[in-house]
Amino acid sequence: MTYPKTDYMYKRRSIRSFRKDPISDDNLNFILSSGLSAPSGEGIHPLELIVIKNDELKKKIKSFYEWAGFCTQSPVSVLVCYDSDKIFAAGYDNDDLGKLDAAACIENMLLRATELGVATCWTHAMENQEDYRKLLNIPKNIVPVALVVMGYSDIPFSAKDQFDKNKIHNDRW
Numbered sequence: 001m002t003y004p005k006t007d008y009m010y011k012r013r014s015i016r017s018f019r020k021d022p023i024s025d026d027n028l029n030f031i032l033s034s035g036l037s038a039p040s041g042e043g044i045h046p047l048e049l050i051v052i053k054n055d056e057l058k059k060k061i062k063s064f065y066e067w068a069g070f071c072t073q074s075p076v077s078v079l080v081c082y083d084s085d086k087i088f089a090a091g092y093d094n095d096d097l098g099k100l101d102a103a104a105c106i107e108n109m110l111l112r113a114t115e116l117g118v119a120t121c122w123t124h125a126m127e128n129q130e131d132y133r134k135l136l137n138i139p140k141n142i143v144p145v146a147l148v149v150m151g152y153s154d155i156p157f158s159a160k161d162q163f164d165k166n167k168i169h170n171d172r173w
């Protein structure tokens, strides 16, 4: 069975080359609101989003994490973080829930952006948590997970369907 490649789920691709055109506040807020509408383990809702538009900050991000360096070309990036204090306060002895919540939020944002014609790339932030904390004045209990880079693609890209029936297991492995 094939699924429609026009569906935005399949059209989402990681894009690393952008035009400078801004994303309208309406579209950006729709993307952020979609992210924060994701499910949250135990309804703790520990996520915090930092919207980054400042060019100097983007250059500094590029200097400590080359794999997000293309954020200097895009109009806006969103650092997705969670508040570990909220998770520990709920009785957990680790903050894994925050990472899961962040991933759900990120994917919601990527898909909403794709629907709006905005290209994105999820970039890893967990190995540069201290760099992000220092750069953006982030307190210790706030944990950066990913920088979502977004803008309008300046390269053509195509939809893909990665369905592989060998990865589906029915009832048993």
Ligand SMILES: Cc1cc2nc3c(=O)[nH]c(=O)nc-3n(C[C@H](O)[C@H](O)[C@H](O)COP(=O)(O)O)c2cc1C
Binding pocket: 012, 013, 014, 015, 016, 067, 068, 121, 122, 123, 124
């Ligand atoms: C957890 C995670 C971390 C990622 N980190 C980066 C990154 O730091 N830099 C980057 O350019 N792409 C990053 N990506 C994007 C992947 O490289 C990309 O999703 C993968 O190559 C598949 O391509 P597609 O998104 O176009 O399907 C990351 C994706 C995920 C899910």
